[in-house]
Amino acid sequence: MTSKGEQAFAFALAAILLVVGVVCYAAFPQEEPEEPVRLMFKSTAGKILFDHKTHTADAGYGIACDDCHHEEQEGSSSCSGEDCHGPDSDPKRGDALHTNCKGCHEESGAGPVECATCHVM
Amino acid sequence: MNNEKKLVVAHAPYWHDGSKISTKNYNIIIAALPAVLMGISQYGAPALAVIAFAMACAMIWEVIMNLVLRRPIPIGDGSAAVTGLLLGMLMPATAPWWVIALGTFIAIIVGKQIFGGIGFNPLNPPLLALAMLVISFKGVFDFNVALRHYDLGFVMTYPLADLKYFGTEAIAKFSLGDLIMGRQAGAVGSTFGLGLIVGGLYLMLRGYTRWEISLSFLAGVFITALLFNLSDPAKYAGPFFHLFTGYTLIAAFFLVPEDSSSPANFIPMLIFGALAGLGTVLIRNVGVYVDGIPFSILLMNLANPLFDRIRPKAIGKVVENA
Numbered sequence: 001m002t003s004k005g006e007q008a009f010a011f012a013l014a015a016i017l018l019v020v021g022v023v024c025y026a027a028f029p030q031e032e033p034e035e036p037v038r039l040m041f042k043s044t045a046g047k048i049l050f051d052h053k054t055h056t057a058d059a060g061y062g063i064a065c066d067d068c069h070h071e072e073q074e075g076s077s078s079c080s081g082e083d084c085h086g087p088d089s090d091p092k093r094g095d096a097l098h099t100n101c102k103g104c105h106e107e108s109g110a111g112p113v114e115c116a117t118c119h120v121m
Numbered sequence: 122m123n124n125e126k127k128l129v130v131a132h133a134p135y136w137h138d139g140s141k142i143s144t145k146n147y148n149i150i151i152a153a154l155p156a157v158l159m160g161i162s163q164y165g166a167p168a169l170a171v172i173a174f175a176m177a178c179a180m181i182w183e184v185i186m187n188l189v190l191r192r193p194i195p196i197g198d199g200s201a202a203v204t205g206l207l208l209g210m211l212m213p214a215t216a217p218w219w220v221i222a223l224g225t226f227i228a229i230i231v232g233k234q235i236f237g238g239i240g241f242n243p244l245n246p247p248l249l250a251l252a253m254l255v256i257s258f259k260g261v262f263d264f265n266v267a268l269r270h271y272d273l274g275f276v277m278t279y280p281l282a283d284l285k286y287f288g289t290e291a292i293a294k295f296s297l298g299d300l301i302m303g304r305q306a307g308a309v310g311s312t313f314g315l316g317l318i319v320g321g322l323y324l325m326l327r328g329y330t331r332w333e334i335s336l337s338f339l340a341g342v343f344i345t346a347l348l349f350n351l352s353d354p355a356k357y358a359g360p361f362f363h364l365f366t367g368y369t370l371i372a373a374f375f376l377v378p379e380d381s382s383s384p385a386n387f388i389p390m391l392i393f394g395a396l397a398g399l400g401t402v403l404i405r406n407v408g409v410y411v412d413g414i415p416f417s418i419l420l421m422n423l424a425n426p427l428f429d430r431i432r433p434k435a436i437g438k439v440v441e442n443a
Contacts, residue, residue, distance in 0.1 A: 010180065017174070024174075032270065038269040120286045
């Protein structure tokens, strides 16, 4: 059997921890950062972890936003359809990502180009 | 002649050394603190939320269950607090509150209370909860997804996932020093290797956990990983990588030697620990799960009654109603 002191200590500990836990959960909810750090793309060929920060940061590859995000850049004419979405100009996300990612990796001779080096199979 | 078996006890004098279950459990909490504090310093308030809420929930479930059963409330012994703490340490800092509430329910009610409470659980309660949560909510325990918003200044991909999906080339970026010092992605209280080792040594030296189980588990992991690595170094990671990643160290010092679900004799303890280590690396290298810790140890927990049958022969001979 536990003593009264131990019992009281345990109840006090449980109460304090409950308050700390609830307050921390309530005060610090999980929020998406304004600019993503890493993204997990889901696809039928397996998910892909993309390190957004390393690609955009000046200390990383320093790629400009509108090199990838055309639709959000008003007045941008850098996307001619075929450039990003593949030769059949069918605007699918997978084609755009493959053309952009693999194209850049092949062009610069750095980064993965094989399927299983990006996709988690 | 009366052939009824009689209760046989050793004769007096008896001596109580003053140690109590609560002393042991609060010492386990103290031993876990370095690793927990490292997790909180890295992930901040969300990690504190996970740890505090898990401990509180575990204690509350124990109170509720014993109120329902009209039994004395045993939370003063610190057992529920330890179960909650260990489960919190196995969670990512981003674990939602309802996963914690469900996990502690499984650990305390399903894992322990329905078997009769402390000392009666055949399976390790935090690991039972972890296994059920991992199977039920894969997304929560995909550390690459869970921790995608964190940039802590070191490689933030989960080492075991990199190994599983991209092979040994992908783990070259992890240095052993970083892994030992907790500079790796993972659960709140499972990444700071040095802190876990210090805590584990403290518990073993004070006699609160059995060194035989902890060390044989680590030896099992090391030797199995070494054999895999020697067979094909390009495909399988080296033994030190397996020792310092995933749940290996927290399992070795805080989970595998849990009293009720592990054997009591010397040889069975060695076999139990070594096989749990072997199973862990087998699942990591050839199984489907990224980390084999919960499943491998639970499997050994199930085999525990068989291990307990390996015991020394009693000295002397039985005399009927002497």
